[in-house]
Amino acid sequence: MKAKRLLSTLLAVVMLFSVVSVVSLAAGPYTFALTQGPEKTEYYDYEKFDPSGIVVTVTDSTNAIVETVYYSNSTAARFKFSPKVANTLSVAVTAVDVYLDGGFVASVPVTVSHRFEENVSLGSTKHGTRCAGCGYVIPDSMEEHTYDDTAWTPNDNQTFVKDNTESNFCLVCNHEIRREIDGSAGYDIEFGEYQFLHDIMVYIDLLLDLIFGAIKR
Numbered sequence: 001m002k003a004k005r006l007l008s009t010l011l012a013v014v015m016l017f018s019v020v021s022v023v024s025l026a027a028g029p030y031t032f033a034l035t036q037g038p039e040k041t042e043y044y045d046y047e048k049f050d051p052s053g054i055v056v057t058v059t060d061s062t063n064a065i066v067e068t069v070y071y072s073n074s075t076a077a078r079f080k081f082s083p084k085v086a087n088t089l090s091v092a093v094t095a096v097d098v099y100l101d102g103g104f105v106a107s108v109p110v111t112v113s114h115r116f117e118e119n120v121s122l123g124s125t126k127h128g129t130r131c132a133g134c135g136y137v138i139p140d141s142m143e144e145h146t147y148d149d150t151a152w153t154p155n156d157n158q159t160f161v162k163d164n165t166e167s168n169f170c171l172v173c174n175h176e177i178r179r180e181i182d183g184s185a186g187y188d189i190e191f192g193e194y195q196f197l198h199d200i201m202v203y204i205d206l207l208l209d210l211i212f213g214a215i216k217r
């Protein structure tokens with residue numbers, strides 16, 4: 001009986017040691033290799049790095065493959081990137097460094113380009129070619145807006161006290177400028193439609209109520 005217990009204890013110890021030795025064999029300096037991906041390496045400067053398609057093979061000191069890690073929602077937390085995936089890429093970025101479990105994997109070359117749009121309004125005076133990502137404007141592309149002075153169109157938004165306005169649009173970028181049409185206030189509109197007149201009547205009613213209330217008292 002005693003011998004049996006001793007034997008089982010011995011067996012347990014041996015098993016424990018063998019598990020430990022297997023673990024220690026597999027441990028040791030791991031090597032990370034980017035074996036696939038990423039799928040996307042060309043970007044505009046309003047986009048963020050997309051790690052989709054990344055596959056990292058982890059090998060131990062004996063060159064045996066320990067693990068193959070496919071980038072996905074479930075493995076994303078093990079990956080780190082520089083610049084970070086949360087950041088919009090800039091044209092200054094030429095590579096994204098990939099890390100797995102804190103260890104460097106590879107530097108992935110990427111190209112990041114401006115996304116230029118022509119004839120964009122740059123405000124009240126000029127239009128030009130501007131990057132939709134970073135907002136950079138090509139200096140030589142800047143020009144003053146141009147309007148056809150015979151092409152003013154009324155907006156029909158006058159009120160009883162405020163003149164109507166009319167708009168003109170830049171022939172190149174469609175930038176809108178407005179001006180008032182003098183003396184157009186109050187035209188085309190029925191008196192009764194004015195909310196402010198209605199409001200005044202309500203206040204007069206209230207005042208009268210107050211005055212009569214005071215007299216009665």
Ligand SMILES: [Zn+2]
Pocket residue numbers: 045091113114115131132133134135136
């Ligand atoms: Zn840009």
Ligand SMILES: [Zn+2]
Pocket residue numbers: 121126127144145146170171172173174175
């Ligand atoms: Zn313009």
